[in-house]
Amino acid sequence: MRTVMDANPVNIWNTIVSALRDEVPHASFQIWLADVEPLSFTGEVLAIGVPDPFTKGGIERRYRETIERIAAREFDRPLSLDVRVVDDGRKPTPPQLGREEMASQPRDTLPLNPDYTFESFVSGKNNQLAYAASMAVVDTLGKAYNPLFIYGDVGLGKTHLLQAIGNRVAEEGGEKAIVYTTSERFAIELINAIRTSTTAAFRAKYRKIDLLLIDDVHFLEGKEATQEELFHTFNELYGRQKQIVLSSDRQPEDLSGVQERLVSRFRWGLVADIKPPDFETRIAILRKKAINRGVEVNDDVLALIASRISSNVRALEGALNKAIAYAELEGVHLTPTRLEEMLPKEGQRPRLTIEHIKEEVALRYHLKRRDLEGTSRKKEISQARHIAIFLSREMTDNSFPAIGREFGNRDHTTIMHSYMKVKTLLEETPLVRAEINEIKEALAARYAIPGLR
Numbered sequence: 001m002r003t004v005m006d007a008n009p010v011n012i013w014n015t016i017v018s019a020l021r022d023e024v025p026h027a028s029f030q031i032w033l034a035d036v037e038p039l040s041f042t043g044e045v046l047a048i049g050v051p052d053p054f055t056k057g058g059i060e061r062r063y064r065e066t067i068e069r070i071a072a073r074e075f076d077r078p079l080s081l082d083v084r085v086v087d088d089g090r091k092p093t094p095p096q097l098g099r100e101e102m103a104s105q106p107r108d109t110l111p112l113n114p115d116y117t118f119e120s121f122v123s124g125k126n127n128q129l130a131y132a133a134s135m136a137v138v139d140t141l142g143k144a145y146n147p148l149f150i151y152g153d154v155g156l157g158k159t160h161l162l163q164a165i166g167n168r169v170a171e172e173g174g175e176k177a178i179v180y181t182t183s184e185r186f187a188i189e190l191i192n193a194i195r196t197s198t199t200a201a202f203r204a205k206y207r208k209i210d211l212l213l214i215d216d217v218h219f220l221e222g223k224e225a226t227q228e229e230l231f232h233t234f235n236e237l238y239g240r241q242k243q244i245v246l247s248s249d250r251q252p253e254d255l256s257g258v259q260e261r262l263v264s265r266f267r268w269g270l271v272a273d274i275k276p277p278d279f280e281t282r283i284a285i286l287r288k289k290a291i292n293r294g295v296e297v298n299d300d301v302l303a304l305i306a307s308r309i310s311s312n313v314r315a316l317e318g319a320l321n322k323a324i325a326y327a328e329l330e331g332v333h334l335t336p337t338r339l340e341e342m343l344p345k346e347g348q349r350p351r352l353t354i355e356h357i358k359e360e361v362a363l364r365y366h367l368k369r370r371d372l373e374g375t376s377r378k379k380e381i382s383q384a385r386h387i388a389i390f391l392s393r394e395m396t397d398n399s400f401p402a403i404g405r406e407f408g409n410r411d412h413t414t415i416m417h418s419y420m421k422v423k424t425l426l427e428e429t430p431l432v433r434a435e436i437n438e439i440k441e442a443l444a445a446r447y448a449i450p451g452l453r
Contacts, residue, residue, distance in 0.1 A: 013038035015325040018318030019070045023442040049086030056083045116163035124281030130272040134161045138168045145270040147244035152274030155312030158247040162213045177209040183219040187226040207236040211243045218248045221257035282306035304336045352447035354392045354406045361388040373408040390422035
């Protein structure tokens, strides 16, 4: 029988990663966490390897507390994180490309996840059109289904298909220049290019390529300058028969705050949706993921997980990872009976409160909750307090006076001032908007939200 001391660090890390993907925006995950390698697990300390000191420092500053909190939540015991630099040449960057292919890649791109391939994607009735169209795009790059627009709810496989296209094109060689990014990353790069007078280099990066993959284009809403730049980039690539693939959480015509001429171009090729998988497809997904992990899981266990999780593939994988890690930690075999209490039914998430928001904001900015409730006027504390107040108004049903009571009995006019200050920042400062979106996504992944305003 295996003990906690013997637990597989890969299974422990995979469980943590499943939860991290729900809390950390995809672009941030790819930058900081995609190259992490689990090294060892002693029962109290999980050691992970990273490729360089820069990544080590970034993870320790940004994500250590989040990772340790997730570990304590998932395994009902405290775990410490030990981040080590592993410089042994085992992890080329990006993982799916060799030196020659790397030479043809534009600089400052998000890496493709080598695990996101067509072979690892489970096709079912819910995603047949999107899957078939993605395969066709690879075979006739720039000619069939250009652009390809894939839409569906969070966690259904949109990012997987986008990156599978990129990985397959990279594998086939031919020195194709590929850029994978998110709309938020595209916007931030544009702002930095304008600030540093490097817009020519920015445009060259995006317009002199063979394949452009843009995730989450719904975040373009309200970003006029970014939409303008993407419009001209789209026209340039389309005119040269270069492939464009986009993803969103809704179909083009439902994107509010996006220029009609851009929405029209999104519809020029093929629009394909992905729906939640049916029961049989969910079992097939779980079986494939278990095989890929090298773990044998009883069909009854897979059926129980599939019956409990129906909304998205990411949640399925997270439940499977948690079950495997539980068995590793406790030294037991997976059975439906053991999983009954461990896997709550979907929808059983706690309701979001102001306390949850304060905890998340404090964690994000390396503060204490009492800092947000106190009277300090230090810039970093004051701004974090404004953001927490703004989110409390946006994401809960509390009134301004009620929020004031939760933030050191502040007057409701002070709370209104904080709210409006952040509202203005959202319109004028894309970096702040990106930070707030990250916090919103993290909260929405863990708590039931009464309704976003």
